[in-house]
Amino acid sequence: MPLLSFTLEPLSAILPAVRAALADGGEVTLEAPDPDLGVGLYAGELGVAGLHRPWSVWTDLADALGAHLLTPERVGAGRVRFGLRAFAPTPAPDASGYGARSEWARVDKLEDPVLLLTLVEALRRIGLPPAGRVLALGVNTGRELDALALAFPERSYPDQSLEILGVDTDASALRRARDRFPGAAFLQLDVTGLPHPDLGRFDLIIALSLLQSPGVRGDVLLKGLCRHHLTETGGLVLGFPNARYRDGVLSYGARMRNFERPDLSLLCADVTDTRRNLQKRGFQVFVTGKYEVLVTALPVAQRVGRELEL
Template sequence: MCMDRLYKKSMIEIMQVLQTKVAELQAKEIVAFKALNPDITISIYSGNELRLENESVIYRSYKNWLDLSQQLHCKMLTPQIIDENFVLIRYEKLNADSSFHKVITQKEEKYGESSIFSQIHKNEEAAFIYYYLQALKNVNIEKRLRILNLGVNSGDEFEAIESICENFDALELVGIDYCKSAINAAKQKFKRSENVKFYQHDINELNSLELGKFDLIISIGTLQSSNLEFNKLLMSIVQNQLKKDGAMILGFPNCRWIDGEMVYGARVKNYPFSEMGLLYKDVIFSKKYLQQKKFRVTITGKDYIFLTATSIRKD
């Protein structure tokens, strides 16, 4: 099929052509094709046909093309204007070998200050920070005076709290992580905040720190680690570290970090495609358990699934 005529084809046909083409490319090589300029009209859904001079063309939005680029494991580059009616859509094939998920290093420093992971700034990803801020508002963050973050890394989640809380200095924040260099980076970041403390510690041995109980416990992408027994650990945290009238925010990754891109969809071993069974297994267990403990639970998000729980106990 001619690449120059894809704008007349169905999305199924386009996907088949591009999947074949991208499979032939080396990492960082580009595939380009002609498409109807999405700005040519407004308030129209993808798939509708438009009459353009003497031919019929199919409308598709930029969001549609962006979604397709991720499904092809590509980065969508800036489209180039061909003329008033058409643009050149360009996809750059991602380098899967640059993913931190594949990096072989010491377990303690996979998420360390010098790792690829340290280059990831979740607070700058709209698909993450929008739902995280929403979760913080849902738990009335300014009223949660004692806050514990499990798997705090370099402290991004605390930075977000600081940005929206006028009473930040009145809060007591405690962050725990197994990675020494990440904890050192977090301490440096909050060196002027006496109300923020960090500990390098194994979450499996959390009770040994004797930190008392907290009004809010946050854990983003940590409790699902392979060296942790999720169900047992969650129950222990709720029973031993969370106040009866407390709240929780749990973040479950539904994405991969590859070659500078946050790519939608959880992956597990032995599957060449996104498979979210384990993700939803943990989400549903958490929801049911917390509801049994008299918490109101909401589930939001996309690339990260956020479970927010607030106590509704009356005693």
């Protein structure tokens, strides 16, 4: 495995050298100044052992070059050594669908700390009345419903004061969701069939990574939800993916077909259009997140919840 040692080199020299080494052998070892010795310095500032770069720079470099960052070790005064290993060319976890036996069923989105924090914040921002009703669209196996217990620990499932209905098209995923949340209700239904007169109205509607799905017209779905399934004081939490999974790792940036690098054009357009749509309907709107951009909407007259942090 090649070893590249850096001390005073700029990132503009490091990046192509690392890229070439990864392209040649798929793995490379780097030696660089210890980031711990430069805490408080900006990236590229001169520290005691060379140009300082925090670990966030190296993790971003690894992601940008399509590689895992391997466990570092100290190798001398002020130096660290760590490896980069190219992502294996594995298919995306949703390539085989979203069933209970698919690769997607292995994914726990709440293991993303930014999503966990911002989702709980979004839920608390909206709040829920006593005996509140929650509609979760594209619920799959129900993992994201765990955020409700974190946001509302005093009255979340299995407390009868919170009613949950999850909707998805995959029967096997819904069976697993029922096992995970036996007190909730789950319905096999395509969201393109909404509004549905039998569902009633809800105080909170959650739809993560759904509005950009094939066959779903986000504006039409949003119109139906607001008119027929949301209470007058209810709110929405809508998620737009800004990442993809590569060899088990969340890699930043929305991807478009035939684009090698992330392109956020479609994401920005959809988030902006959704925000504008909701504001015209009388909602105050908040946009947060990183790998999953959350659009949180609650009525203008509604008081924003307090104690938002997890």
